[in-house]
Amino acid sequence: MPLSKLVFKPGVNRDQTNYASEGGWYDMDKVRFRSGYPEKIGGWQVETFEPYVGAARLLFPWGLTSGGSLLCVATSEKIYVTTGTELYDITPLRDTFSTPDTDNCFGTTDGSTTVLVTIAAHGGGEGDYVTFSGAVAVGGVIAADLNTEFKISNVTTNTFEITVANAATSTVAAGGGTAIDAEFQISIGNATGVVGYGWGAGTWGRGTWGSSTAVPIYDQARLIFADNFNDDLIFNIVDSSIYYWTYDATFSTRAVLMSSLAGAIAVPQENDIILFAPSGHLLSFSCTEYDPAATPPDYAGAHNQLLIRWANVSADTGPDPTNWKPELTNTAGFLYLQSGTMIMTAFHSKQETLVWTDISLSALQFLGTQEVFGIQEIANGISIIGRNAIASANNVIYWMGNDKFYIYNGRVDTLPCTLRQYIFGNINRNLGQVFFAGTNNQFNEVIWFYCSATATEIDSYVIYNYSDNLWYFGNISRTAWVDAGIYEYPLAAGDTWVYAHELGHDDGQPLGAAPLPINAFIQSADVDIEDGDKYMLIRRVIPDVNFTNSDTVDSVTGEPLNPEANITVGVRNFPGAASASTNASGVSTARPITTSSATINQYTNQVFIRARGRQMNFRIESSDLGVQWQLGMPRVDARPDGTRS
Numbered sequence: 079m080p081l082s083k084l085v086f087k088p089g090v091n092r093d094q095t096n097y098a099s100e101g102g103w104y105d106m107d108k109v110r111f112r113s114g115y116p117e118k119i120g121g122w123q124v125e126t127f128e129p130y131v132g133a134a135r136l137l138f139p140w141g142l143t144s145g146g147s148l149l150c151v152a153t154s155e156k157i158y159v160t161t162g163t164e165l166y167d168i169t170p171l172r173d174t175f176s177t178p179d180t181d182n183c184f185g186t187t188d189g190s191t192t193v194l195v196t197i198a199a200h201g202g203g204e205g206d207y208v209t210f211s212g213a214v215a216v217g218g219v220i221a222a223d224l225n226t227e228f229k230i231s232n233v234t235t236n237t238f239e240i241t242v243a244n245a246a247t248s249t250v251a252a253g254g255g256t257a258i259d260a261e262f263q264i265s266i267g268n269a270t271g272v273v274g275y276g277w278g279a280g281t282w283g284r285g286t287w288g289s290s291t292a293v294p295i296y297d298q299a300r301l302i303f304a305d306n307f308n309d310d311l312i313f314n315i316v317d318s319s320i321y322y323w324t325y326d327a328t329f330s331t332r333a334v335l336m337s338s339l340a341g342a343i344a345v346p347q348e349n350d351i352i353l354f355a356p357s358g359h360l361l362s363f364s365c366t367e368y369d370p371a372a373t374p375p376d377y378a379g380a381h382n383q384l385l386i387r388w389a390n391v392s393a394d395t396g397p398d399p400t401n402w403k404p405e406l407t408n409t410a411g412f413l414y415l416q417s418g419t420m421i422m423t424a425f426h427s428k429q430e431t432l433v434w435t436d437i438s439l440s441a442l443q444f445l446g447t448q449e450v451f452g453i454q455e456i457a458n459g460i461s462i463i464g465r466n467a468i469a470s471a472n473n474v475i476y477w478m479g480n481d482k483f484y485i486y487n488g489r490v491d492t493l494p495c496t497l498r499q500y501i502f503g504n505i506n507r508n509l510g511q512v513f514f515a516g517t518n519n520q521f522n523e524v525i526w527f528y529c530s531a532t533a534t535e536i537d538s539y540v541i542y543n544y545s546d547n548l549w550y551f552g553n554i555s556r557t558a559w560v561d562a563g564i565y566e567y568p569l570a571a572g573d574t575w576v577y578a579h580e581l582g583h584d585d586g587q588p589l590g591a592a593p594l595p596i597n598a599f600i601q602s603a604d605v606d607i608e609d610g611d612k613y614m615l616i617r618r619v620i621p622d623v624n625f626t627n628s629d630t631v632d633s634v635t636g637e638p639l640n641p642e643a644n645i646t647v648g649v650r651n652f653p654g655a656a657s658a659s660t661n662a663s664g665v666s667t668a669r670p671i672t673t674s675s676a677t678i679n680q681y682t683n684q685v686f687i688r689a690r691g692r693q694m695n696f697r698i699e700s701s702d703l704g705v706q707w708q709l710g711m712p713r714v715d716a717r718p719d720g721t722r723s
Contacts, residue, residue: 081620081713084696086602088114089548092500097693099603104695107552108598110521111543117708118598118700119552122570122577123586126163131155133269133535134557134571135299135466135512138313139564140306142325147564150311151576152302155205155266157313157333159323160576166329168311170321173201175260184224184254186217186246193219196252197260198236206230207263208240214255218247224254267300267315270512270535299512301465305354307399312336312360314349316465317381320362322399336400337376344368344377344403344410346387351424351465355431357444358397359388359409359451363433364421368404368412377403383420386433386442387412388451411450415440417458423465428473432486434462439490457490463507466514469524471544476524478513483542493542497549501540504531512536516559518568520580522546527556583629583706599699600709604650606693615719616647616689622710625680629704642679643700643707647714649691690719 087102088111096104108119132155139149151158151165158165175197185194195208202208206229213224219242228240304313309325311333323333337345350364363386369379390401390410404410415421418435424442425432431442439457444450461479462468468477475486476493481502483493495501506529513528513536522545530538540551558571567578575588584593606614628641676685694716698709 081715083711083713084602084605085711086696088116088546089496089543090550091496091603093496093498096603096695100605102603103600104603106550106600108554108596109552109600110523110541110550111546111548112521112708114546115708115710116600116698118583118596118706120580120706121582121584121586121593121596122579123581123593124588125569125576125578127160127165127576129574129588130158130165130571130576131574132266133299133512134576135514136302136304137558137560137569137571137576138304138306138311139560139569140311141564142309144309148311148325149565149569149576150304150313151558151571152304152313154269154300155207156263157302157321157323159311159329161329164329168323168329168331168333169207169263170333170335171261172264173262175200175262177256177258180258180260181256182216182252182254183258183260184213184216184219184250185252186219186248186250188217188247188249189245191241191243191245193224193240193242193246194237195230195240195260196237200236200238200260200262202230202233202238202262203265204231204233205266207266209261209263211259211261212255212257214253216246216253216255217250219244264315268297269299270509270529271297271299299509301511303351303353305352305360307354307360307397312352312399314352314362316350317348319347320345320349320352339400342400343375345400346402347376347378348381350383350421353424353426353431354397354399355388355442355444355451356426357446358391359444360397360399361424361431361442362387362402363424368402382414384415384418384435385412386415386421386451386453409450413451413453415453417455422462423468425468425470425475427470427475427486432475434460434477436461439486456486460484460490463510464513465511467510467526469515469517471517471519471522471524474544476515476542476544478515478526478528480507480510495542495549497540497551501528501551505529506531506533509534512557514558516568516570517561518580519561525559527554527559583627583704593703595701595703595705597699597701599697601697602695604693604695613651613690613692613719614649614694614716616649616687616694616714616716618687618715619645619647619676619685620713620715621645621678621682621685622712623678623680623698624708624710625706627706629706632703639704640679641705641707642677642702643698643705644677645685645712646676646697646699647687647689648695648697649689649693651692 090103091099109116110119132153134153136152141147149160157169159168183196209227211225215221223242230238232239301316311323314320320336321333322336346362346365348366349362352362364383366381367379390398390408402410417438422434433440440453440455442453445452463478477484483495485491485493509529515526524542527536527539538553556570556572560569562568567581570577585596586593625641
């Protein structure tokens, strides 16, 4: 019998059974499709700057007027700006205490690195950061060990504890001098979401404000939105204030409240999302109302979750993001959405700003009239699973809903997905607030990163290839992503590091550690002969695998490399039966399909095996350093071998 080509439809389909998906791919990890053929994804390397603290939820790059570029890394605990090899902490200060409040505020215990700090009504919370300066040695703890940044613990109204680098040599109840300054940074937030009780029970963003439940739920994680104003950075933490960081080439300054800037007026005090409109107006969504009867200069009213406000743009001087007071002589203003109970998020498309509520999608459009902006509802009865679960590619908007994917290209439609049941059947909706989307335009991909059903942090991804209309998926731990553009490679955050993706072929490790291999595989659905009426006998496989772009030399040892992959032919007699596999010497086993059958390289001509069954599947995988492969059209020598039941 002549050889048979194994030709599988590109993409993965998990919304059918394995047997019903005959002729396609069924399982995979860290594999993409290029021109319809599967290949191992590119690797990643750790960026050269030091690790951040907390869970990073935002990577925001912007270009400087001088031609350079900056990257904001915003986490659940800190706000950083980076350029080159350094991370600079620009986290705003909440409060500063000095003499007499801080006089002799340190208490030491002989032999302990724990120092008790007494500052009346300090306002700090568990895990917050404080920086001391001006202290002198106390209890054998030198001044340098006190005049630095600390994470506070064991907090009471008037005290907290810090841990110093070296243990005290004596017990002192109160010391440290009378020239101490204590700078408290804004409070840290939740990394993902913590168990609590109240609004939103069961799923983020559901329920009514003030509702409560006896069932534990997940509270709001710290999410950050940012935009640049020329060289400067403007950002807000969800349900908090707007902050402004003035670019300083020495990176020696922190961000400050926008409301503290000279001339600032009526700046919203609570904001969920901020971004600049193409017209130059700084927009705030779900924020405090402007109340002309309230105390200036804030004029702060109640927090309205359906309110959109925008700052002034002057005809003479351009955008003025500090002036939010609506007047007849400026363009600051506001409007309210009429559909839904709260604004979930907002995102720019080419000609409009899209605004999601819990049940609708509307378009905010610049009118250029006295009203400045107008709002038009374009869809109702839709959902969005998280504030950052949106991406744009080729002027088309994609987002993840609570149980399906959506697309907007002038109209809203459900995006057909061959993985819909698989993805939404294994998802932790309680953490939907931290799910996020990104693009990898080099490969025509929209990516959603999400938490699987039992995960407490993002561990999975699903990709839509919009050029080939394909879906594929895998597992990886990333908490923020930004596509290549200002930076040469896509950047992603995870495990306290920022990674450059599609760079090399391996899992790059921090601190100079040797890279690890990326374990990548793809496995087909079952195929059979004559609808499974007959057995097939498989005697050999002729592989067709391209290793062209693999590393030829080990980057650490300098030794030559011979890139390899493993292929497996699995057989079974019934769709519900356990799969058997055949190893390189032709011995059939009853082990799961993950057992390798043969190791191949660029020069492998054929692999002789012996496997018999009604159905077969094919798998290729790699787990070595420096390997990059693409599968073509392997062939099998398979022939009918009886009809025994």
